[in-house]
Amino acid sequence: MRPFTYERATDARAAVAAVSRPGAKFISGGTNLLDLMKLEIERPDHLVDISRLPLAEIEELPDGGLRIGAQAANSDVAADARVRSGCPVLAQALVAGASGQLRNMASIGGNLLQRTRCPYFYDTDSGCNKRDPGSGCDAIGGVNRMHAILGASDSCIATHPSDMAVAMTALEARIELLGADRSVRAVAIGDFYRLPGDTPHIETVLRPEEMITGIVLPPPPPGGQLYRKVRDRASYEFAVVSVAAIVSTDGNMVADARVAFGGVAHKPWRSFAAEDSLRDRPATMATYRAAAEAAMRDAVGQGGNDFKIELAKRTLCRTLADAVAAAQERPGHGRGEDSHGTS
Numbered sequence: 001m002r003p004f005t006y007e008r009a010t011d012a013r014a015a016v017a018a019v020s021r022p023g024a025k026f027i028s029g030g031t032n033l034l035d036l037m038k039l040e041i042e043r044p045d046h047l048v049d050i051s052r053l054p055l056a057e058i059e060e061l062p063d064g065g066l067r068i069g070a071q072a073a074n075s076d077v078a079a080d081a082r083v084r085s086g087c088p089v090l091a092q093a094l095v096a097g098a099s100g101q102l103r104n105m106a107s108i109g110g111n112l113l114q115r116t117r118c119p120y121f122y123d124t125d126s127g128c129n130k131r132d133p134g135s136g137c138d139a140i141g142g143v144n145r146m147h148a149i150l151g152a153s154d155s156c157i158a159t160h161p162s163d164m165a166v167a168m169t170a171l172e173a174r175i176e177l178l179g180a181d182r183s184v185r186a187v188a189i190g191d192f193y194r195l196p197g198d199t200p201h202i203e204t205v206l207r208p209e210e211m212i213t214g215i216v217l218p219p220p221p222p223g224g225q226l227y228r229k230v231r232d233r234a235s236y237e238f239a240v241v242s243v244a245a246i247v248s249t250d251g252n253m254v255a256d257a258r259v260a261f262g263g264v265a266h267k268p269w270r271s272f273a274a275e276d277s278l279r280d281r282p283a284t285m286a287t288y289r290a291a292a293e294a295a296m297r298d299a300v301g302q303g304g305n306d307f308k309i310e311l312a313k314r315t316l317c318r319t320l321a322d323a324v325a326a327a328q329e330r331p332g333h334g335r336g337e338d339s340h341g342t343s
């Protein structure tokens with residue numbers, strides 16, 4: 001591990017000012033960054049610790065949405081009664097991630113920015129365009145069972161590892177950012193992550209000195225919400241494929257739907273094609289299968305991960321069926337009707 005200097009930021013503006021010096025990086029819970037530093041994949045000269053900033057609040061907004069501070073622990077967000085009631089898909093996704101100890105340390109901001117789990121990225125003897133731009137991609141033609149089937153490029157076929165970000169994609173979260181020049185902006189999560197293209201080392205639209213200060217969840221749409229994660233063991237494991245679905249029904253018809261996949265692409269993958277093929281269709285397995293076919297129409301396997309295409313389809317069908325059942329148990333359920341977990 002290389003030597004580095006450290007400071008603890010006292011407020012958000014001081015933090016973005018401190019990180020603007022060359023070689024500086026934020027550290028929050030440290031559960032991803034420290035591992036990468038030990039392997040010298042991340043090589044900051046200076047760490048700006050933002051974990052004690054007063055950015056851990058979860059607040060209700062006047063419109064019925066929620067604002068979650070970037071320093072809120074994953075475990076606190078998962079346990080929050082308002083999140084569990086209004087955004088159960090988010091609570092489910094958080095609980096499906098990592099382990100209890102890690103969720104206690106991991107922050108919301110750090111979770112969004114965690115790096116891929118591609119094994120070649122972690123193996124510094126391998127070619128990896130994400131770690132060392134221009135060095136190639138040993139996952140292409142290599143062991144690529146966990147890799148992308150959608151949106152990949154000739155430079156990188158890695159997937160984004162976050163469960164939470166998949167649920168936030170279905171919930172249409174907005175990410176609040178503070179810049180070193182004190183500018184404040186909000187980016188829709190659907191615009192936050194980039195596909196790998198020729199520059200897989202650039203993963204988001206975050207500017208170099210920007211800090212995530214919080215997440216805004218709009219009032220959730222009505223209907224049933226469900227997160228399903230398929231993984232190689234029951235806990236403490238990343239997704240092979242996951243699905244976040246939010247479905248509302250009108251009688252036996254699907255009224256509206258939102259669908260996002262994890263484990264299939266370089267970013268959480270919202271499938272508008274699946275959503276279009278669900279809307280105003282009977283809530284039947286035939287409809288779900290048609291949506292699954294639409295979602296995976298452009299999917300391409302890399303050899304080792306070909307099975308993921310069918311797995312993603314089946315995971316979507318099962319998740320939709322359960323989300324419809326949840327919607328029919330609690331019709332019209334949303335933050336407006338039962339937002340505080342008190343009823």
Ligand SMILES: Cc1cc2nc3c(=O)[nH]c(=O)nc-3n(C[C@H](O)[C@H](O)[C@H](O)COP(=O)(O)OP(=O)(O)OC[C@H]3O[C@@H](n4cnc5c(N)ncnc54)[C@H](O)[C@@H]3O)c2cc1C
Pocket residue numbers: 025026027028029030031032033034050070074096097098099102105106107108109110111112113114161162163164210211212213236237238239
């Ligand atoms: C064994 C193991 C299993 C895991 N399993 C899962 C899993 O199944 N599902 C899952 O989703 N995750 C999993 N994780 C990943 C875990 O969720 C992340 O490590 C964690 O969420 C990162 O949060 P952190 O606060 O520790 O980030 P850090 O490690 O502190 O930071 C990560 C990155 O984000 C940057 N950063 C942090 N906060 C901010 C901010 N506010 N603004 C700008 N930049 C910031 C840092 O500079 C760094 O680049 C696992 C991790 C481990 C070690």
Ligand code: SF4
Pocket residue numbers: 116118119120121127128129130131136137138139140155156157158200
């Ligand atoms: S898939 Fe991406 S992260 Fe993995 S080796 Fe290739 S370039 Fe690196």
